[in-house]
Amino acid sequence: MKKIISLIATAAIAMPIFAGSVAFDGSWKTQKFPFKTAAQFSPSGNSLGISNNAGVSAIYTKVNSGDWSSSSASWNWSVSKSVAATDLRVKGGDDRNIAVYFVFAPNDQAEALSNAGINKLLSSNSTKALVYTHGGKDGRGSSFANPYMQGRGKTVVLRGSGEGNWSESVNLASDYSQAFGGERGALIGIVITSDSDDTNSVVNANMSGLKLAQ
Numbered sequence: 001m002k003k004i005i006s007l008i009a010t011a012a013i014a015m016p017i018f019a020g021s022v023a024f025d026g027s028w029k030t031q032k033f034p035f036k037t038a039a040q041f042s043p044s045g046n047s048l049g050i051s052n053n054a055g056v057s058a059i060y061t062k063v064n065s066g067d068w069s070s071s072s073a074s075w076n077w078s079v080s081k082s083v084a085a086t087d088l089r090v091k092g093g094d095d096r097n098i099a100v101y102f103v104f105a106p107n108d109q110a111e112a113l114s115n116a117g118i119n120k121l122l123s124s125n126s127t128k129a130l131v132y133t134h135g136g137k138d139g140r141g142s143s144f145a146n147p148y149m150q151g152r153g154k155t156v157v158l159r160g161s162g163e164g165n166w167s168e169s170v171n172l173a174s175d176y177s178q179a180f181g182g183e184r185g186a187l188i189g190i191v192i193t194s195d196s197d198d199t200n201s202v203v204n205a206n207m208s209g210l211k212l213a214q
Helices: 107-114 118-123 172-180
Strands: 007-009 029-032 040-044 047-053 056-062 072-081 096-105 128-134 143-145 153-159 164-171 186-195 202-213
Touching: 040 056, 047 186, 056 118, 072 096, 072 172, 096 107, 096 118, 096 202, 107 186, 118 186, 128 164, 128 172, 153 164, 153 172, 164 172, 186 202
Parallel strands: 128 153
Antiparallel strands: 007 029, 029 056, 040 047, 047 202, 056 186, 072 164, 072 202, 096 128, 096 186, 143 153
């Protein structure tokens, strides 16, 4: 999966925003890949519908500066149609239903990088990402280097491939420390992807109730 992008603003739907909540609204932008069918994301305030027929794409948003110091996150996700179990360590064979990237930057670079496009956000030598996934052949809690980020990304498997409904809560602070060590810096962006092109399969899923906490 190459980091070549086309940015398209997603549709805004007015919904109440509660403290710590991350709304699925017009602040999210779309990343598409040339010569690839795009996954379809349907933002609706508190929830995000995902429909993917042998495609791959992503949406992303920058995190409000008041939440840069967040040390945990929680959300719900459900999958009614799943990709087969793949090896998430392998480029070009790593389909997954959903992956959620939490992107961090050094505090002194957070302002500039928070306004960057997704290509720079994920390719900058200054950023690191925790990538929580639903999909793959590995069991819950497995972690390994993300094959696209040259040591700056760590994949953490929360759910393997399959259908069902789950609530997740992750400790960004401890997971970052275990993955990278050093100063965590600022949480400046969130990226959500769905990828089913390698197995030519279908994903139907939903994510809701995304929240950040100090």
